[in-house]
Amino acid sequence: GANPFIVPAMGSHGGATAEGQIEVLESLGVTEGYCGAPIRSSMEVVDLGKTEAGISVYMDKIAYESDGVILVNRIKAHTDFSASIESGLMKIASIGLGNHKQAQAIHTFGVLGIRDHMPIVAEHIFQSGKILMGIGIVENAFEDTAEIEVIPVQSIKEREQELLRFSKSLMPKLPVDNLDILHVDKIGKNYSGTGMDTNIIGRLRILGTAEPETPSIHYIIASDLSEESHGNALGIGLADLTTERLFQKIDYQKMNENVITSSFLKRASVPIKLANDREAISAAIRCSWGKAPGEIRFMRIPNTLHLEELYVSEALLPEIEKQGNVEIIGEMAPMAFDDSGYFLSF
Template identity: 45%
Template sequence: MDFPDRDDVAGLLESRPLPSFARVRYEPSTDALADPPSRARSELDRLALEDLAAGATIAVGVGSRGIHAIDEIVAEVVSGLDERGFEPVIVPAMGSHGGATSEGQREILETLGITETNMGVPIDARMDAERVAEVEVGGTRTPVYVASAALEADAVLVVNRVKPHTNFSGRLESGLCKMIAVGLGKQQGAGAFHSTAIRWGYVPTIEALVDAIRESVPLVGGIALVENFHEETARVEAIPAPDLERREPELLERAKEEMATLPVDDVDLLVVDELGKEISGAGMDTNVIGRYRVLNAPDPDRPSIDLIYARGLTEATKGNGNGIGLADVTRRAAVEQLDLRKTYANALTSGSLAKARLPVVAPDDEMALRITLNALGDYDPEDARIVWIENTTDLAELRVSEALLPEIADAVTVVGRETVAFEEGSASFEQA
């Protein structure tokens, strides 16, 4: 596809000056565990493992990206299981991610530092899943799938972070329950789940599936992780299978209190340097940008961001640009990074098609910013409320236009003043 070049675009847009920016440090006070891997190992004592026979195989479901020290935590979990006389096997519990292929899911685990060599245990990445039950949610009968690799084990536990989800809000969002209901179902299970959840609601669908899986699978529970603003581990807690739906909402509330957010709620333009699946399941954390773009799920009330310009993809996302559709404008360099097979596999399984759409594609930074500034309408650089971030996870340091400083002065520390310069259309910051 041929996108318009600079000559095509420049003549259609008025040139508007950018405001000057302040580079600020934003570091709310937080708590962090000193040794999360060791805590995960010791937390295994809270699960009903004593009922298992010596030599029992235990499927350990993992696979969510962007979790602090996940490789070290999983290594301690499997080592702890081995020490107790069991035979752990790692099972990717990530639905359709990795292009819905065994190779792709192994590749994702490898990017997390989770390999057979590093963990000292086998990884069973088969995409096979078996139908173990059928549940009714609303007016829909929904099949329940579980990975064959998990069903063949004597017990199953999952390791995941509890956090606000990127598509919906409720008492259960991202965490152990969703990994059990969706991730362990591979592509078939994830597809069936999302089809029902979009119509009847994510939380009731998760609850129905987890209950059915607990009846059909030797589920012992999971290791829940909660992170702070800086993506450090703030809490590690084992939750036995019978207590999942009771305890996880309490951890979710703590995660919401700790999560990274922008220091301001009303923004004219948000510029995001990179998006990717290891940043968020939606490429950009929808709770940071205030956009779900999901059928039957209203967007968050805050923050309110008029326009978003997404500049590119991370290397670690391996071309999966799911979430680029949450932006209003991108640039050609980002489109050239896209692997549409991976992006579409993710979007088609989740049913969240908007996240895979292409926004307006500008030839470069200069034209992209000119497009957004023109689209703001009555634009004045003295009043413009612009925030520029690396990604929606690393928010400890960011840039804000000067107009925003008075209202966030008590929350941030100014570390420099900068202006935007362009070289062959590419943006960079210079000290003011």
């Protein structure tokens, strides 16, 4: 007997505009026609008071004025920190459903904001009585759904912690921990909130926060930007080199709005720009001190979300062949570029 509608809950994504958030949904296939329900998007919020720490608690006005809200989100590792609650239903209830104002209020405190204050803001949202339940989704290493669970609002915090541990046990990873060069064909918001998943590449680039010990990658090349990102190249600052192709696709308004809200400015710093993939790889090899090209530990992946198939250099092959969970499906061959100097399609 309900009349459901969809409210985007993306904080500052989509350029922090109502129209931009609908664009992001549509690029992911979430449309009114497909879902059979209207999408109602607004940046307006209702002020629900403050936490004990003095952080304002906001909730999307359209959602607040409804009879009840069902939260839907993936539960997975966050790209900025490690804790018992990371990216999931509590994050979408707070930073997501609070729109740009809530994202700013929490991100003002940097990592402490999203790690320590975000769950407290979410609990305030739960206490408002507007949340009916949560639907938590856990995906495996192939981005396939491994678990869907409907969770009563009073059980979300406890159950999300358990589902996060399950999600982390299914996460993909690179088959080796040490690389000279990692070539990422595409970065983008549809692959990770940070363009490249920091858990995969072992880089955070957050002021005052120690970098992960593994994996250790000397140079990362970001080659292209996904169409689904609509010009938001957040995460380009996690790379050391990029290409003219990616550079020309950057929408600075969208990227800057996202990174300034997060306060992790380094992640939007544009690295050295080369003409194409061939030039970027040549530069990275040139700067791999004391190594001949045949000794370079090189890996090419399509993005940090889809790691089912990848290319490795000859120097990595002996190590890869020893691994029982990796299958060699091709023969050694020279790198193949198109006439513009970019890799042929994966």
